[in-house]
Amino acid sequence: MNLNFEPKQVFYEPEALNYPLGKKLVDYFRQIKIPVKATSSHNRITGLSGDTAAKTYFEAKKTLVIGVKRGKTFQTCKPSAHYQLPLTTSCPGMCEYCYLATTLGARPYIRIYVNINELLEKAQTLIQERLPEITYFEGAAVSDPIPMEHYTGSLRKSIEFFGRQPQGRFRFVTKFTDVDSLLNLEHHGHTRFRFSLNCEEIIRNYEHGTPSAENRIKAAGKVLRAGYPLGFIIAPIIRFENWMDQYEKLFADLAEQLKAASPANFSPAALTFEFITHRFSSRAKSNILNIYPQTSLPMDEASRKFKFGQFGYGKYVYPPVEMEEIKTSFLAFMNRHFPGAKAKYFI
Template sequence: MSTRAPLDLRQIYVEARAAALPRGQEILARFPEAERIEVASHWNIPGLHGNAGLVRDWLKIKRQVLVLGTRKTLTMRPNGRSADFIAPGMANGCALACAYCYVPRHKGYANPVTTFANIGDVTGALERHAHQQGRKPQANSVDPHAWVYDLGENSDLSVDALISDNVRDLVTLFRGLPNAKASFATKYVNRELLTYDPQGRTRLRFSLMPAQTARVVDIGTSPMHERLAAINDFVEAGYEVHLNFSPVIVFRGWTDAYRELFRQVDAALSAKARAQLAAEVIFLTHNAGLHEVNLGWHPRAEDLLWTPQWQETKRSEYGGENLRYRRGLKGKAVAHFTELLRRELPGCPVRYAF
């Protein structure tokens, strides 16, 4: 698993409106050597999106290509699991290359980061929405007091922060919202975020899995020992830090591997980190289209992800066909996982598991 910097930008596809905005100009100035290619839409770039021949350059495109656009949709979607609401993200796609990531299903055979330059539109929408919610009337599994907004449904904000100040601006916004918190999951340790001064208003969820599994499927991410070592530092810097066990992948010997991981977490935690800890658990969902993409660049990952002897097809809420662990097997696996977690990390509540 690579530990090098995830970005080495050589090309920037840019919408004219994005290039005219202050944030767009800042991003272009940050990468002055990158070739600029003007496009009409960040969603439809001929030769990049839907080009099956590019699957061979999957990792290269992620590292070397950036798409710079503007966000049109500013809707807050109700959630209830990782957050109360899914916020309109300031990026789509990722420079990391986790083999199970669902975002490429919507982009075809190339999945570089798309960053949005209209940060003011998004922060304004978030602020208005939070004010409209008022005080949270009662505690729920998301948070006892604050409305929580997931900012990174389709990207990794720790990587996004390498591209622009969008993430810093979002953390700053939530620092001033007394009834709301930001939240995002990450697989990359970006220590620059330690300077953002979140004052308890941003929840960072470190995604964890057994190291031997991560070496196969979490390409380009921070090694597991670095993520574990960062937990205490981020708590000290004012973040609320939770654990994101996602995706949980079933393989022969998986429970022994997770038992060892839980013990590594237990050994790494400070008393302060332990006191505010909570976890979420999400078992793997795979997809036939993503399976085909992965066969073109990383077939070894499919030995872990594509296990039809244990999986069944299920239609998603958006109409697509996904593969999930069979109903009886998954129920037993979720119960076993959560019991093992409670036994090894007894002070860590499970906010949800499925």
């Protein structure tokens, strides 16, 4: 499957043409005959066709918006970093449970920001403000940035920028595998690459338009050989028939393939893991059902516990006994297959 994204239509903010990347991309899409139109704001795209929520959603996933990211500062980004680094918004993947289906609403068109140099200058200021502490930036808070990298080169620039920052660190997470352009950069160990993983069965059923676990693990092996700090996010953890066996198999496969790919000095203790159990809000459930009416995602409120979240709305999480069983199992899998690795958090 060729996962290199090509949009069906492109919008651009006129101001984006003042930046070399914006001009280059608009010229390029015109040249390859993809419809290109101006828009007054990257936050307001009107006229996406589609007579149902699902059709509009899929149309938006094929729409690229070239914009300029404004604002004095960056949003905060707990628990993985101090700030978001906004390189892109949304992604061409179509994971049924994607949190962006809730936060971006029914039109998750893909936005790229061409003022990357200004964004990195802003990051520099934020790093200065927190000295002598180290400041962490997350490059995937509202997107998967890898699928747009072949157009923007923004990850490459960011990784090299953070490579030069004694007190600045960068991290991002991806489900995608086009990492070759990032392997030979001067990262100086200041960027942590994380791959989002799940069992093949979950990927097959719910993560449409994304690479297999096997290919993600292969890409992780390349990243490891390139000397980057590496981590994995296992999310969303879903209880299904045989879930324990399937997830342990995922850890076993990961350990075996990373061992084969790793440099001689590799220690599993250098890896990080983040664990996120499946949860849903009422709004997310209704959005998902609008887009995927036949979904088999487990979203029965009666079998979950309702929990208020930090943003003022509640989510349905696994009940405490099941949650504890998941936590104990995943920590055991990690310790068994990656002795000494760090669990950053479990939610």
